[in-house]
Amino acid sequence: MTKTLVKTLAAVMLWLGAPLNALGADLLLGYGSHFDAPYTVIEDGELTGGWIHATASALSKSLQTPVSAVAIPRKRSSDMINSGDIDLYCFTNPAWARDMHSVRWTERLFDVSNLVIVRNDVAKSVRSPYDLRGYFVGTILGYSYRPLTPFFDSGQIQRVDTKSFDQNLKMLRNGRVEAAIVPDTVAENLLLRLGMDKDFSAALYMVSRRSLHCAISGANPEKQGQLTEALKAVKGSGLFDWPELRGFN
Numbered sequence: 001m002t003k004t005l006v007k008t009l010a011a012v013m014l015w016l017g018a019p020l021n022a023l024g025a026d027l028l029l030g031y032g033s034h035f036d037a038p039y040t041v042i043e044d045g046e047l048t049g050g051w052i053h054a055t056a057s058a059l060s061k062s063l064q065t066p067v068s069a070v071a072i073p074r075k076r077s078s079d080m081i082n083s084g085d086i087d088l089y090c091f092t093n094p095a096w097a098r099d100m101h102s103v104r105w106t107e108r109l110f111d112v113s114n115l116v117i118v119r120n121d122v123a124k125s126v127r128s129p130y131d132l133r134g135y136f137v138g139t140i141l142g143y144s145y146r147p148l149t150p151f152f153d154s155g156q157i158q159r160v161d162t163k164s165f166d167q168n169l170k171m172l173r174n175g176r177v178e179a180a181i182v183p184d185t186v187a188e189n190l191l192l193r194l195g196m197d198k199d200f201s202a203a204l205y206m207v208s209r210r211s212l213h214c215a216i217s218g219a220n221p222e223k224q225g226q227l228t229e230a231l232k233a234v235k236g237s238g239l240f241d242w243p244e245l246r247g248f249n
Helices: 003-016 051-063 074-083 146-154 165-173 184-193 221-236 242-246
Strands: 027-032 041-043 046-049 067-072 088-092 110-119 136-140 158-162 179-183 200-216
Touching: 027 051, 027 074, 046 051, 051 067, 051 088, 051 221, 067 074, 074 088, 110 165, 110 184, 136 165, 146 158, 146 200, 158 165, 165 179, 165 184, 165 200, 179 184, 184 200, 200 221
Parallel strands: 027 067, 027 088, 136 158, 136 179
Antiparallel strands: 041 046, 088 200, 110 179, 110 200
16 A cells, blocks of 8 residues: 555545554554644645654564554544554653553653744843733644743733644734743744744743653554664654754755
């Protein structure tokens, strides 16, 4: 089964609500459908580059088994890895996915920081969450920003949810929000692509910093063991080091 056919069938099965493990023997690497570059590079609807693509390719080479990357809805990621519909889900954190059961977490791949992107003229004045009071802030639907939760709950800061960092920054560019929370891993790429790099930058205040990992499904213990060893080897090769990762932007 070709990778293109796998991806097409996966999209149809997701739409129908059918189990992805019916696709066959290929290993399935799930990733968030909200992922932007450099995690994903999409051309004509196809995943052609980025860190997800590089990870799938490296695992395929290590295991000598096809690994197909499949975009899945963020809200379904836990259910799908718990059931074995996908074999692993990468670039996430145990604290973000407490409802993923029987998974094995890889060691830390690298760290990611949640930055507050604002106009240049206010970037230096935003030094703490208190400086965001009265702001409308672009956020990702379903994502928890723990240091800001009391401010959101009290209405001191208004969160405006979207499904992607791209949408968050476009709202900021269009004046619909005064700030947007975007990871440092994607911020530079997106600001450049959207033509915002001259007028917008990261505030001094950083919301949070977390390590990223891959979660490996425990639905098939044999696959889990194989993927655990393969990911150790891939990490040992230096793929997840920042200089290497930047080559896959």
